[in-house]
Amino acid sequence: MIIHQLFPEPLYFSKLERVLTQEELKIFNEYKKETHKNDGNRTSNNNYVLEHKTLKNLKKDLHTKVMDYFDKVVCTHNITPYITQSWINYTESDQFHPVHFHPNSLVSGIFYISADKKVDSVTFRKSHLDDKIKLNATKYNIFNSSTCTYPVETGNILLFRSSVGHGVDKKKGNNIRISLSFNIFIKGTIGNKTDLTELILE
Numbered sequence: 253m254i255i256h257q258l259f260p261e262p263l264y265f266s267k268l269e270r271v272l273t274q275e276e277l278k279i280f281n282e283y284k285k286e287t288h289k290n291d292g293n294r295t296s297n298n299n300y301v302l303e304h305k306t307l308k309n310l311k312k313d314l315h316t317k318v319m320d321y322f323d324k325v326v327c328t329h330n331i332t333p334y335i336t337q338s339w340i341n342y343t344e345s346d347q348f349h350p351v352h353f354h355p356n357s358l359v360s361g362i363f364y365i366s367a368d369k370k371v372d373s374v375t376f377r378k379s380h381l382d383d384k385i386k387l388n389a390t391k392y393n394i395f396n397s398s399t400c401t402y403p404v405e406t407g408n409i410l411l412f413r414s415s416v417g418h419g420v421d422k423k424k425g426n427n428i429r430i431s432l433s434f435n436i437f438i439k440g441t442i443g444n445k446t447d448l449t450e451l452i453l454e
Contacts (some may be wrong), residue, residue, distance in 0.1 A: 261412075261416060262325045262413070264317070264411035264412065265410055266320075266409045267409060271407075276307060276310060278306075280340060280430060283296040284342055286298065290341070291349075292420075293342060293343040293349050299338065300338060301432065302314070303338075310363075314335065315335060317361075318335065318359070318361065322359075332438065333438050341433060343420060343430075344428050344429075346422055347423050348420050348422045351375070353417050354414040356435075358414055358436055359436040360414040361410060362431050362433050362434075363409050364408045364430075365406065366427070366429065367431065369403040370403075372403065373401050373403045373404060373421065374419075375399050375402075375419055375420070376416055377398060377418065378399070378400075401421075414436075440453060441453070
């Protein structure tokens with residue numbers, strides 16, 4: 253007997269290959285002065301933070317990871333991925349971020365500016381078109397689990413499909429967890445003329 257995994261969900265897990273500069277850290281602290289309350293934590297008012305000139309190298313580094321994701325996971329041609337919106341989440345002790353997904357985006361990313369893997373994590377939730385029947389599992393595995401939680405630390409970069417639900421459980425520890433979230437779309441041509449599916453995205 254063998255059990256195959258059909259259509260697994262990719263989660264790209266990498267790390268920034270350098271430390272953030274003092275100038276970059278200063279910008280993140282500046283953004284913290286102008287935030288609004290979310291359902292559970294706080295988010296920067298600016299939602300194009302990677303467009304700041306001081307963060308141009310960080311945006312370039314993140315784009316390199318995005319290209320690697322598309323090269324290893326998507327494996328297509330005639331398209332170029334690019335980062336659209338980007339914002340910062342600040343999560344303090346006992347705060348949280350409810351499970352959500354990102355519409356109008358193909359791939360989403362999280363870069364952890366400050367996090368401690370001893371107390372910080374991110375949880376992904378399996379999506380079901382029909383979740384009306386709930387069975388009580390006696391032992392969880394990759395087939396019957398509805399959530400999966402990963403510890404995260406400073407410098408981690410995660411990329412995943414924007415339709416995948418994700419969130420943050422109530423924060424433990426006294427550190428302030430700071431994460432930069434960003435969305436990714438594509439430019440180029442998808443589909444083809446023969447099948448009448450061609451779409452040019454500019």
